[in-house]
Amino acid sequence: xxxxxxxxxxxxxxxxxxxxxxxxxxxxxxxxxxxxxxxxxxxxxxxxxxxxxxxxxxxxxxxxxxxxxxxxxxxxxxxxxxxxxxxxxxxxxxxxxxxxxxxxxxxxxxxxxxxxxxxxxxxxxxxxxxxxxxxxxxxxxxxxxxxxxxxxxxxxxxxxxxxxxxxxxxxxxxxxxxxxxxxxxxxxxxxxxxxxxxxxxxxxxxxxxxxxxxxxxxxxxxxxxxxxxxxxxxxxxxxxxxxxxxxxxxxxxxxxxxxxxxxxxxxxxxxxxxxxxxxxxxxxxxxxxxxxxxxxxxxxxxxxxxxxxxxxxxxxxxxxxxxxxxxxxxxxxxxxxxxxxxxxxxxxxxxxxxxxxxxxxxxxxxxxxxxxxxxxxxxxxxxxxxxxxxxxxxxxxxxxxxxxxxxxxxxxxxxxxxxxxxxxxxxx
Numbered sequence: 001x002x003x004x005x006x007x008x009x010x011x012x013x014x015x016x017x018x019x020x021x022x023x024x025x026x027x028x029x030x031x032x033x034x035x036x037x038x039x040x041x042x043x044x045x046x047x048x049x050x051x052x053x054x055x056x057x058x059x060x061x062x063x064x065x066x067x068x069x070x071x072x073x074x075x076x077x078x079x080x081x082x083x084x085x086x087x088x089x090x091x092x093x094x095x096x097x098x099x100x101x102x103x104x105x106x107x108x109x110x111x112x113x114x115x116x117x118x119x120x121x122x123x124x125x126x127x128x129x130x131x132x133x134x135x136x137x138x139x140x141x142x143x144x145x146x147x148x149x150x151x152x153x154x155x156x157x158x159x160x161x162x163x164x165x166x167x168x169x170x171x172x173x174x175x176x177x178x179x180x181x182x183x184x185x186x187x188x189x190x191x192x193x194x195x196x197x198x199x200x201x202x203x204x205x206x207x208x209x210x211x212x213x214x215x216x217x218x219x220x221x222x223x224x225x226x227x228x229x230x231x232x233x234x235x236x237x238x239x240x241x242x243x244x245x246x247x248x249x250x251x252x253x254x255x256x257x258x259x260x261x262x263x264x265x266x267x268x269x270x271x272x273x274x275x276x277x278x279x280x281x282x283x284x285x286x287x288x289x290x291x292x293x294x295x296x297x298x299x300x301x302x303x304x305x306x307x308x309x310x311x312x313x314x315x316x317x318x319x320x321x322x323x324x325x326x327x328x329x330x331x332x333x334x335x336x337x338x339x340x341x342x343x344x345x346x347x348x349x350x351x352x353x354x355x356x357x358x359x360x361x362x363x364x365x366x367x368x369x370x371x372x373x374x375x376x377x378x379x380x381x382x383x384x385x386x387x388x389x390x391x392x393x394x395x396x397x398x399x400x401x402x403x404x405x406x407x408x409x410x411x412x413x414x415x416x417x418x419x420x421x422x423x424x425x426x427x428x
Contacts, residue, residue: 016096016397024095024397027077029084034076037083045070050110068106074098091333091408095400104403105379108411115417116323134331140291140341142270146243148289148340153244157224162388163381165195168224168250171285171315172371172420173197174204185373187380194377197370201315201422202227202284208363208424209280209313211236218278218305220271221286225251225264231282232263239278241269271298277307285420287316287350289342292328295353302425303357312359312425317371319418321346338405347421354425363424371420372413379406 018025045052045061051069052060061067072078078098081089093099101107140148164170175197178184186193205227211217213235219228222242228251231238242248245268252266271286281302290298302312324346335342347364354360382389382402389399412418 017395020395021095021397024092027074027080027093027096027098029080029082029089031080033083034079035083038075038079041079041082044114048110048114050107068101068103068110070099070101070107072099088331088333088336091337091401091404094404095397097396097400105376105407105410105414108407109414112411112415112417115415116326134329134335134341140289140294142272144341145270145289148342149243150245151340152338154246156392157246157250158392159389159394160224162385163378165198167195167198167226168254169198169202169226170223172201172317172367173374174201174367174370175373176200183370183373185370185377187377194374197374198226199230201370202230204365205282205284205313205315205422206231206234206280207313208311208422209282210311211280211282211313216277216279216307218274218276218281220281220283220302222247222251222266223284225254225266227282227284228264228266229255229258229260232258232260236263236280238264239267239274239276240264241267241271241274243268243270272301274301274305276305278305279307279310281306281310281312282314283312284315285317287314288344289339291341292343292345292349295345295349296356299350299353299357299359303359306359306427308427310426311362312423314423314425315420316350316423317344317418317420318347318350318366319344321348323417324349334405334408337401344418347423350423358427359425360428361423362426363422365422366419367422368413368416368419372410375406375410375413379403379410382406 016025042060047062049063049067050061051063051067053069053071054060054075055073061070077096078093081093081098083089085092160170161168173185173194175183175185175193183197184193185197209217211231211234215231215234215236217231217236217238219231219238219240222228222240222244224247225240228238228240232255240251242251248266248268252261255261255264255266283302287295287298306312324344328343347361351361386399389402390396394402413420
């Protein structure tokens, strides 16, 4: 596995801007909870194939010489954060530079593979008392969804262009399968492979929805326009909606440059605010941002928009149903810093919501290994362009936050903790 090396790994941590990063700038937490966290952490890593190094050089963990290494440079701060806010504190401590790893993805993959049993059962029973709930401000109401989307997708089109391919597609690709049965993703020297794999994924989804000449297609969640462009080139009339102003602007420009403005309408519009009936609907990795409270409304809305005989092509990140139930009320690092208000559904939960509509799952393909490779390429590109990220105005804490996010996500797919599914929906 390619290692993930961040800048300033061997230097003292920097000072986080307290206005921009209030919870990173200060390691809050009581000594008593820090002591419990240290004991729990030590017991957990002792039976995992990892190595942990403290400043005094003392080794910990159950890993051999080839196991991924975690260097805790500031144990007092690390355990204070971990004791105060669990995995949120774990991620914030990385953002603050209090710990590091020369193979961050490998380390996080081990933790993800053991996520269900890292915490002892007696402490898991206290989970509801110890963990924070999602802030009410993050609920995916119409106003909340616009606010939440702006915190991620409106950061900067230039930022996303640094690590995405020429299609500007920000979702799992679908690679050709190599002789070993694994996705043939190549490396940075073979950049066209990712663009080709993204187009393959889009075409597979358009096929699921039956998009062809004369088709009226609704796309829920525009991204930066590649799916709408490919659908229009098939002869479809496309109405694509987004609540990201940055995405709308670039997608509309790309559509116009492709000479397809007469076939594609790019609208700044919430999915709950659309009129009309469509022969096909496509939505790529948008369900994760809907929020559990609104899943029923989301599928009821798609049901209402779909014309008789139509089909839906849906791609979504998923997790096992038991893990979803165990964690759905937990406020996580990814929700706090990357995707506020979201929750990964299970396929079971999707089926439960669909049962309250006329829609059913008629086709399914799980491609988590492809997402792991997609994320590997993204984080390698992002890491190689750290100086360009800085020139866009993003500081070192942001750099480490984004690195942690990409590695954290890749680790989830490599460990099988999360998956991604392409689903065909149609009326029973």
